[in-house]
Amino acid sequence: MKFPLLSDWNGEAVHAFGVAQVVDGMRDVPARAIFIVDAGGVIRFARRYGDDEVPDADEVLAAAAEAS
16 A cells, blocks of 8 residues: 555544544444545545445545545
8 A cells, every 4th residue: 555544552543533432331442434634634535434334435436536
């Protein structure tokens, strides 16, 4: 991959992005979400999905292409 990925081992990002939830008593579990951030650090795409929803790959790829 030619872009950085985020690992949120301490839960700071899930809170900053507003996607933290409690699941089966575990705190800071991320909700299913996709964020595309451009090279300047601007969020260009943000979607939160229900646990039963599958992200639309075409929508996400189009947003990624537009942000690059």
